[in-house]
Amino acid sequence: MVTDGLRSPAHDDGAAPAEETAVPAEPGSARWWTERALVDRRRRPRAGGLSTERIVETALEILREEGLEALTVRSVAERLGTSNASLYRHIASRDELIALIADHVMGDIRLDRTGRGWRADVEALMLEMRRVILSQPLPPSAGRSKSGSGSGPNMLRLVEFALALYREAGLTDRQAVYTTITMIEFVGGSTNIRRSPAGRGSNGVAGAADLRQLLDGLPADDFPALRTAGNLYTAASADDVFTHGMTLFLDGVASQLPSNQ
Amino acid sequence: MVTDGLRSPAHDDGAAPAEETAVPAEPGSARWWTERALVDRRRRPRAGGLSTERIVETALEILREEGLEALTVRSVAERLGTSNASLYRHIASRDELIALIADHVMGDIRLDRTGRGWRADVEALMLEMRRVILSQPLPPSAGRSKSGSGSGPNMLRLVEFALALYREAGLTDRQAVYTTITMIEFVGGSTNIRRSPAGRGSNGVAGAADLRQLLDGLPADDFPALRTAGNLYTAASADDVFTHGMTLFLDGVASQLPSNQ
DNA sequence: ACCTGAACACCGTTCAAGT
């Protein structure tokens, strides 16, 4: 399954004189970011013309104002006052656009030390990550879910910051790497589900009544634990769950520090 | 933003005589599952006709054989030998189909006790969840990312099992609920990113060389931690990272047990 | 090198008409 992304079932192996490009890099992957940096260098933008930057910012506007479904190549072009075909001079596909947006947004994450030790630093970082990811309107994992994700400049900057944090806290290089990746996955996972239908910043409480009703309709004897814990389950806010999960994570990290052994 | 899912910008408030339905429930939400259970009861299937079950199973075939992009309402209809319009007698939209698939797949998760204590039980459960989620071919969070997710019958069955596990381990009701949700989010998050371009069961090692090259091209002084930890970062396998994260999680849970205080 | 109108090959969904 090498020609992923192509629609035609016909492969053209050997037809082209093999210009080293072989398989096109998947948007968001390490190779894609590498190749993109090279291509970007030989651009000759015109006065008042398009640019990747302008495209991404316009796309982000649409995303925030109208949601993911409204974000089409055509809608971006329209808002920019050009034809949709013009965008393909700067991005090769809609997937590329989304990969660019995903990393662009991560640039909003503030990377600050609190001065109150590693645990406070990590906690602040995780809350900040969550804040920014949730400020992204709709595609909970649109960009992040792609394979090889996390290779964009802003994600690398985040990884660098986190690695240093964990190393200074006392973890080994190996532990720091694994813990950093785990942290990123965990925060991402916490924003994937249990967001209320309304979207944005709501806490899941909105759907509590609906969930309550669903549980009430269940066969009484088949879900004893869910029955007794019912109210807690339906009313659990996403923020509280995140705080709890973060505590578990931090406790786990703490138990690996040399000072703890 | 109440008319989510509709394309027309025109609202028809007051036009319809308000048949209690108001806003249509979002596919995968608690209310949607509840309403669906009712509708399913008054079906009168014909001999050899369609059924939601057949549609979901056919869709899953396409998903496994050809990936998410190939899964269209039309392709499902074609494989079933009917017109695409016919499917709309059983599902109201493609989103509904995906929500049904997402929960259907969760039915493959085996819920067994190991007999070796809560920690072994939780570990087995998490590995089993991960196995099944990764066996789902491509939509890492297609169904799970929708708001209010986790209300399908198979997810409820999983939640029930996990709640009982944590309660018996010694957590309070509240802790058990929060820990269960955290666990589900964590496992989901671990399958969202860092899967190799090839898809399936690969461990991220596939893209190691590409990532290595990307790091080598970075400004030397800006990423010191990433530089020194570089090889570990590029070569980290998704399975090893998951195992590490699971250990952090389990250690965190252990520290909350009464026996630990 | 950049931009564009027009077209191609798809989508999901609806609806009137049939059984």
Add this chain to the structure above:
DNA sequence: ACCTGAACACCGTTCAAGT
């Protein structure tokens, strides 16, 4: 109640032709 052909209103992407 169920099924369907045909159509509607979109998509992403390509390509020849322009500057």
